[in-house]
Amino acid sequence: MTDTTEKADFRAVAPALKSAAPRRAPRRARTWRLVTPWLFLLAPLALLITFTYAPIANMVAYSFTDWDGVSPELHYTGAENYEELFTREDLFQVFWVSGYYLAASAVQIVAALYFATVLSFNLRFRNFFKGVLFFPSLVNGVAIGFVFLYFFQDGGTLDTVLGLFGYDTDHAWLGTPFSANTSLAGVSIWRYLGMNFVLFLGAIQSIPGELYEASELDGANRWHQFRYIILPGIKPVLTLTVILSVSGSLSAFEIPYIMTGGATGTETFVIQTVKLAFQFNKTGLASAAAVVLLLIILLVTWVQRRLVPDDRVDLV
Amino acid sequence: MNRRTVLAMVAGAALLLPGCTGTAGSSKGADAKAPDDPSQVSGNITVLTVRTDLVQDGTMKRYAAEFNKTYPKVKVEFQALTNYEAEIKIRMNTEDYGDVLLIPGVIEKSDYPKFFASLGTEAERSKKYRFTDFTTVDGKVYGQSPNGVMPGFIYNKRVWKEAGISEWPTTPAEFLAGLKAIKARTDAIPYYTNFAAQWPLTSWTFVNGSVHCDPQATTKLATGDPWAEGSDLRVGDTLLYDIVKEGLAEKDPTTSNWEESKPRTAKGEIATQWLGTWAIVQFRDAAKKAGVNPDDIGFMPFPAQVDGKFCSTIGPDYNQAVNIHSQHKEAARAWIDWFTDKSGYDKDNLAISPLKDAPMPDVLKPYEDAGVKLIELDDSAGAEVKLIDNESEVGINKPEYRQDLVDLARGAKKGSLDDFLAGLGKKWTDTQKNVGS
Numbered sequence: 001m002t003d004t005t006e007k008a009d010f011r012a013v014a015p016a017l018k019s020a021a022p023r024r025a026p027r028r029a030r031t032w033r034l035v036t037p038w039l040f041l042l043a044p045l046a047l048l049i050t051f052t053y054a055p056i057a058n059m060v061a062y063s064f065t066d067w068d069g070v071s072p073e074l075h076y077t078g079a080e081n082y083e084e085l086f087t088r089e090d091l092f093q094v095f096w097v098s099g100y101y102l103a104a105s106a107v108q109i110v111a112a113l114y115f116a117t118v119l120s121f122n123l124r125f126r127n128f129f130k131g132v133l134f135f136p137s138l139v140n141g142v143a144i145g146f147v148f149l150y151f152f153q154d155g156g157t158l159d160t161v162l163g164l165f166g167y168d169t170d171h172a173w174l175g176t177p178f179s180a181n182t183s184l185a186g187v188s189i190w191r192y193l194g195m196n197f198v199l200f201l202g203a204i205q206s207i208p209g210e211l212y213e214a215s216e217l218d219g220a221n222r223w224h225q226f227r228y229i230i231l232p233g234i235k236p237v238l239t240l241t242v243i244l245s246v247s248g249s250l251s252a253f254e255i256p257y258i259m260t261g262g263a264t265g266t267e268t269f270v271i272q273t274v275k276l277a278f279q280f281n282k283t284g285l286a287s288a289a290a291v292v293l294l295l296i297i298l299l300v301t302w303v304q305r306r307l308v309p310d311d312r313v314d315l316v
Numbered sequence: 317m318n319r320r321t322v323l324a325m326v327a328g329a330a331l332l333l334p335g336c337t338g339t340a341g342s343s344k345g346a347d348a349k350a351p352d353d354p355s356q357v358s359g360n361i362t363v364l365t366v367r368t369d370l371v372q373d374g375t376m377k378r379y380a381a382e383f384n385k386t387y388p389k390v391k392v393e394f395q396a397l398t399n400y401e402a403e404i405k406i407r408m409n410t411e412d413y414g415d416v417l418l419i420p421g422v423i424e425k426s427d428y429p430k431f432f433a434s435l436g437t438e439a440e441r442s443k444k445y446r447f448t449d450f451t452t453v454d455g456k457v458y459g460q461s462p463n464g465v466m467p468g469f470i471y472n473k474r475v476w477k478e479a480g481i482s483e484w485p486t487t488p489a490e491f492l493a494g495l496k497a498i499k500a501r502t503d504a505i506p507y508y509t510n511f512a513a514q515w516p517l518t519s520w521t522f523v524n525g526s527v528h529c530d531p532q533a534t535t536k537l538a539t540g541d542p543w544a545e546g547s548d549l550r551v552g553d554t555l556l557y558d559i560v561k562e563g564l565a566e567k568d569p570t571t572s573n574w575e576e577s578k579p580r581t582a583k584g585e586i587a588t589q590w591l592g593t594w595a596i597v598q599f600r601d602a603a604k605k606a607g608v609n610p611d612d613i614g615f616m617p618f619p620a621q622v623d624g625k626f627c628s629t630i631g632p633d634y635n636q637a638v639n640i641h642s643q644h645k646e647a648a649r650a651w652i653d654w655f656t657d658k659s660g661y662d663k664d665n666l667a668i669s670p671l672k673d674a675p676m677p678d679v680l681k682p683y684e685d686a687g688v689k690l691i692e693l694d695d696s697a698g699a700e701v702k703l704i705d706n707e708s709e710v711g712i713n714k715p716e717y718r719q720d721l722v723d724l725a726r727g728a729k730k731g732s733l734d735d736f737l738a739g740l741g742k743k744w745t746d747t748q749k750n751v752g753s
Contacts, residue, residue, distance in 0.1 A: 070408045070422050072430055154568035174570035176728045261514055263719040264570060264728050279714050280706045281422055
């Protein structure tokens with residue numbers, strides 16, 4: 001943003017400088033004009049480099065060593081970690097677990113879209129419902145993990161609620177891989193639905209209201225409005241959400257780590273990486289795994305952008 | 317060169333810079349000598365501990381006040397770390413890890429001289445103290461545990477009696493029969509795995525040594541297949557498997573709760589858990605809080621006998637050590653010596669004393685009566701076992717493999733016990749060959 005506006009300024013000023021006397025724009029003012037945006041950027045850039053790029057660079061560097069995380073000595077091992085990563089299929093099998101979260105994010109996006117559309121029309125108590133839907137996003141993820149541990153406990157909240165309706169399931173919710181992963185993915189929907197919902201709602205509300213009126217005159221019903229006005233109108237936000245969901249499901253961590261610690265077939269790629277680094281002290285291999293995950297997510301995003309290009313949508 | 321390129325280059329340079337960190341020089345070899353005159357030692361020392369509870373309720377402060385009676389010029393401060401292993405691992409990369417700390421599990425034994433100051437030679441220290449060889453590198457000792465621990469079953473005596481069992485079972489089969497009797501005759505859960513808390517499951521590794529009463533059990537792990545037919549770990553793992561398989565454990569292990577398990581055991585809702593002597597005091601406190609009789613909490617050895625005698629291993633708890641970068645090594649050493657010899661910490665925790673000539677605590681009176689043989693494992697191969705364990709990713713001291721075992725037993729994971737243990741054994745022995753020696 002800053003870059004483009006500044007360039008425009010610069011171009012506008014440049015011809016003036018050539019023709020007119022330099023007195024009109026003194027050197028000092030020009031320097032200041034160049035430096036000012038950078039001064040503003042200094043703080044965020046410093047933070048970004050210190051806390052994001054420097055650690056990533058360190059991680060990439062560690063991925064080529066056999067460091068155990070504490071020893072003062074580390075040896076350069078070349079691509080050995082990457083070789084091990086790609087020759088051990090057990091390390092990649094955990095990606096099947098991401099399938100559950102991927103399915104969950106599909107449900108989540110559809111549900112968020114539905115609620116956002118419904119609540120964007122005039123509805124009784126709509127602000128209350130907005131609050132209800134957004135509330136889980138405000139709660140700390142660790143707290144959510146613990147709360148849901150009680151929820152799924154034998155004779156816990158879920159069993160009690162089902163009991164009220166006459167279902168005595170006596171089911172160990174986190175007991176089998178399928179049930180555990182489904183339960184965890186369910187928690188993840190509950191947790192992240194609100195965020196998607198708010199994004200969609202914001203996008204929908206930025207669509208000019210006269211479009212609806214015009215479409216109503218043309219005889220469009222609610223479904224037509226959704227299909228031909230809302231959906232194209234929020235397409236950029238929708239693609240963004242899909243990308244975030246895919247990368248989120250590939251790197252699911254918080255909820256399964258706190259609730260099951262990866263037991264009973266709920267281990268995700270990130271949990272596995274954490275275990276390699278902090279249980280088995282293979283910081284080098286774990287760094288390589290993290291780098292590979294980063295590359296996979298970049299790749300998925302790129303493919304997605306190629307399949308669904310982000311065209312500018314003109315509603316009017 | 318336009319602005320974009322400059323920007324890219326600056327960013328690139330910034331990226332490369334930190335890539336060169338992480339390999340700080342290492343100092344090696346230092347001694348923390350015991351002070352000659354207690355009244356002359358001075359300095360502020362920071363003591364790291366895992367006992368958050370003792371720091372919060374002021375018990376540690378009382379120890380420090382007592383310590384100051386002998387060493388008036390030393391000021392002791394405590395830092396309690398809730399998640400010790402994770403936090404200390406990062407601090408070990410700096411020089412700031414307290415003056416006295418607990419040797420973290422992550423540090424390799426051969427690296428001890430780089431991180432800690434020596435407390436003396438093994439020849440000299442082993443005359444007075446237990447567990448010296450657990451921290452000995454090249455004849456020098458680097459740490460000392462203030463108390464000893466022994467693995468065993470915490471059980472509710474009342475429940476076991478109600479089930480009609482008054483003698484400790486002597487074989488795994490008898491033990492299973494006992495649990496079945498509890499299931500049939502009482503309302504208690506016969507055995508609680510604490511699956512969700514994870515670490516309680518790892519204590520099953522400490523059956524190693526008690527089954528065959530073999531002080532060389534650790535060395536055997538380093539040289540052979542730990543899950544070979546009849547070996548200690550296999551006997552232990554098979555017992556755990558059978559307990560779960562026969563439905564003698566809690567119904568839904570995945571949502572078990574460690575904190576709740578303490579009062580529930582005290583009240584007799586849970587009959588048995590495999591833990592260690594360190595847990596006795598916690599369970600008794602839980603009993604007092606729940607208003608039931610603390611004497612119901614009993615402790616029994618692993619159900620195996622050699623020549624008609626039970627056998628139990630004594631090992632160190634966390635070992636205290638002196639930071640090699642400490643400015644006040646004498647004061648730090650004074651704290652360790654005092655805390656080990658004179659503080660009464662072991663007695664307050666109903667634990668085994670680290671001093672060789674001290675008597676066993678009262679809670680282990682039944683052990684003496686039953687003539688349980690107590691052995692200390694030889695830990696000279698300990699470092700090698702840890703290395704094989706990490707390299708093979710088997711994790712005998714990590715929760716994962718026992719969680720898999722429990723999943724296997726309750727049918728959440730497919731496969732047979734034999735294949736599972738054979739798989740572990742193969743991973744282990746394959747790594748043994750690669751690691752060499």
